Amino acid sequence: MDTMFVNLGPQHPSTHGVLRMGLTLAGEVITKAVPDIGYLHRGTEKLMEARSYAQCVVLTDRWDYCSAMPNNLAFCLSAEKLLGTQVPPRAQTLRVVMCELNRIASHLIFLGTYGIDIGAFTPFLYVFREREMILDLYEALCGARLTYNYIRLGGVASDVDADWISKCREFLEFFKPRVDEYDTLLSFNPIFLARTKEVGLISQSAAVSWGLSGPNLRGSGVSYDVRKSEPYCGYEAYDFDVPVGEHGSCWDRYFCRVQEMRQSVRIVEQALAKLPEGELSAKVPKIPKPPPGEAYAHVEASRGDLGIFLVSDGGAAPYRIHVRAPCFINLAILQDILVGKKVADVIAVLGSFDIVLGEVDR
């Protein structure tokens, strides 16, 4: 049978950035799929080798620009391990608040854009209303809406006041019923279900073997969450569940994220209730020079297990930094699971992984 080669991307509304997929089709069925990445490769790992640790935090914002707080956090945790810094409790709690709000904001983008991928435009407008409120909170906090540079070595950059906290509580109260609204709008919409429920199935063993993480791994029924397995920033003191899917379909991955937003609300509420008084930051030298050594720290970022491996040779810049980027590793499975699928399902499957090309290419 004749085959046809189709280029999906690099500029395509459904690839969420500059991603190219080379698809070989036999009729409507895909016989070969080759994801082509690297269009956004800026070499941040190399750039950091000639920058001080404080300057590196700025670069971390540029990986997963839809949820930059966990990037800041992963880098700082790793550098703090090297330096042996103890972060004060108020900063720990603020870090948790910001990362969880960022998880909500990031999952909201996913909900909106995934709806558009499947053909539902309306939810996009609703989720951006809510996301805007989180961005406003961030803007009041640190002046930035996208690349925050808020979590710094040793602590955080600025404090929250009573006004900020009450606005945040207001948002949470406003947001809770909205999640139910998304369920009626999108999650249980029959057309949406038909497009996603039986599509893009990933078995538990395949998900583990391909190294998936975050909601993509949990959608396949593997209950693995860094916040539970290796708690950081005092996550062991919070009461929350880790939602898992059943079959590993696109819908399971989608619905994991919806449920995670509810859990994030719970965590933020608990954190605000027990926000301790005290210092915002530990004492860290302006240009820190960690003693020679190696450290690895990872966090449950919005898109999965984000790990930072840092090597210091005693200098002012990291000798080597490696980013375990969840989006990069999540994307690799596409070449395997798209084979044998209909071309119409490519967008549904690709969208369900919630990739950010800034992190795929770094």
Added chain:
Amino acid sequence: MSAGSDVVARLLKALPKAAAATPVKDYPTVRLAAPTDLLLAARLLKDELGFTYLEMVTAVDWLGPTSMSGFVCRSNPNPLSRKPAAPPLAPVPGPGVNYRPVLDLLWSFGNLGENGKVFLRLEVPRDRAEVPSLTGLFAAADWQEREAFDLFGVRFAGHPNLIKILTPDFLKGHPLRKDYVHAKDQYDEE
């Protein structure tokens, strides 16, 4: 970390020439003696010890501080300040650090059931950097090995599709090697 030391003990028993290495902070770390040990160790970890999750594959080039020749790092002046922009930070050799012409490869494996993690490492010479590929055991090795191949020039023997992944086709060399010098291309400003 009793479970961690158990894993290290099992690995050292199976691979007599391997040695417990200076740990990556707080995680059990084993240094392999030769590339041939890698597949043995990975199989043991995956089949008998439950480490089914290949978390990370990467490398460290121990040649010395990053070569600043050709490093694109323009100082960024602050328009509101009268002071000139600070010059870029040029890394200098750290005292007492054992710089040597090797690539230090690093693998990290996770045990999702018991929340364990173990690091394997292996030194290979920079000019003959070749190790067996783990793609037969862990699908996650596919792209991560391609990344290490692209950025460090490590050859993974047995990898089904060992081609560039992040850098553009015209780029020569391996950017994360410490002696890499950027050659001017069409995207450079001046």
